[in-house]
Amino acid sequence: MSFRREAHTPRGGPDGGDGGSGGSVWLVADRNVASLLAYRDHPHRTAPNGNHGSGNRKHGATGADLLITVPEGTVIKDRDGTVLADLVDHGDRWLAAHGGLGGKGNTRFQSARRRAPGFAEQGEVGEERWVWMELKLMADVAIVGFPNVGKSTLISRMSAARPKIADYPFTTLEPNLGVVRLDDGFEMVLADIPGLVEGAAEGRGLGHQFLRHIERARVLLLAIDLSPLTEHDPDRQVEVLLDELGGYRPELLDRERVIVGTRADLVPADAPRSWTGGEVSAVTGAGIPALGGRLRSAVERAREAQPVPDAYVVHRPAPEGIRIERNDDGSFEVLGRDAARAVAVNDLTNADALDYVRERLTALGVDRALARSGARNGDIVHISAMSFEYENEDQITLADEGRR
Ligand SMILES: Nc1nc2c(ncn2[C@@H]2O[C@H](COP(=O)(O)OP(=O)(O)OP(=O)(O)O)[C@@H](O)[C@H]2O)c(=O)[nH]1
């Protein structure tokens, strides 16, 4: 609230500008985010307030929207499990909490009857809510290899996943997922899947069941056993694996791929070595950082190459109009954004302000709605932080007529 003050105009008119609206909080799907871990550590996110309006009809600046990124495939639910939004593809966004509208400056309340409004509208309180986020994981990298080559050991070394590890084939019967987090915060999801055998494409071993899980991965990591314990030498393993992948779906051969030799510590120091594909030992940790770097590059390439789908905004219908509820103590509650705004003036001891509130509530039909809900003269009515006694002139008239 402000009035113009100049030396030669002692009683200047109102000149308070509007307050700026608060920023909203949006959740945005981003394919470069792989987990919701950041929200476990920092669950509270707040968009900035708008600024106050000021004299000289200056409007306050709007608070910037806060865009927070979540992985593709994040499902958003409320407390009771109702799905609010499903952010499937890169760019999909959902308005999680609406910033409050800025209040109108006193300039806006000037009228023929109200020359010098001595009140201004309060800014609306921004929305505040808890949401539950759940991630339907999609693997960036699927680890493909013969049984018992150390796939599960590798994922347990690179992520927090703790799959069963044992020295026999087909220890892993279901895919295991793990989030790999590099030092600079880069994240990718690794999938450890059951071992593949020759003839898998025709259904041998765990066959199609596991190949299905590979289909959606962006990058294939071929884990090739370098240890002398294996049936096929490394080059033959690569050959068979590629044959099986191609036999199942030829396009899998066009997928980004990284090849790495595993169990490198089991190779005798004096053995002749022909393998040049890079190697790791999940036991000693040798080669693990380098493998992380190679996978990262491949994942980044694959994410970039993926077409950006048409992003869409997930809408939720805004509550409209006003609603009346009865409290346990018999008082009435008037709910609804418009009603709350009508009473949000900064000074309710100001007669002009009260006049304005009355006008607005009547225009919104609050009187009629209260009457329909059975309000009687003298009942207490709450709107936001304001309370008043219900008083309906029609009722009084009716009562008077009744007595006559
Ligand atoms: N020395 C050594 N042993 C390893 C290494 N990685 C895995 N192993 C051992 O190799 C065996 C098989 O490891 P897993 O990780 O279960 O192999 P897998 O490829 O997941 O096997 P399946 O799930 O059956 O397909 C276990 O006994 C591991 O301890 C390694 O880098 N060095």
Ligand SMILES: [Mg+2]
């Ligand atoms: Mg395994």
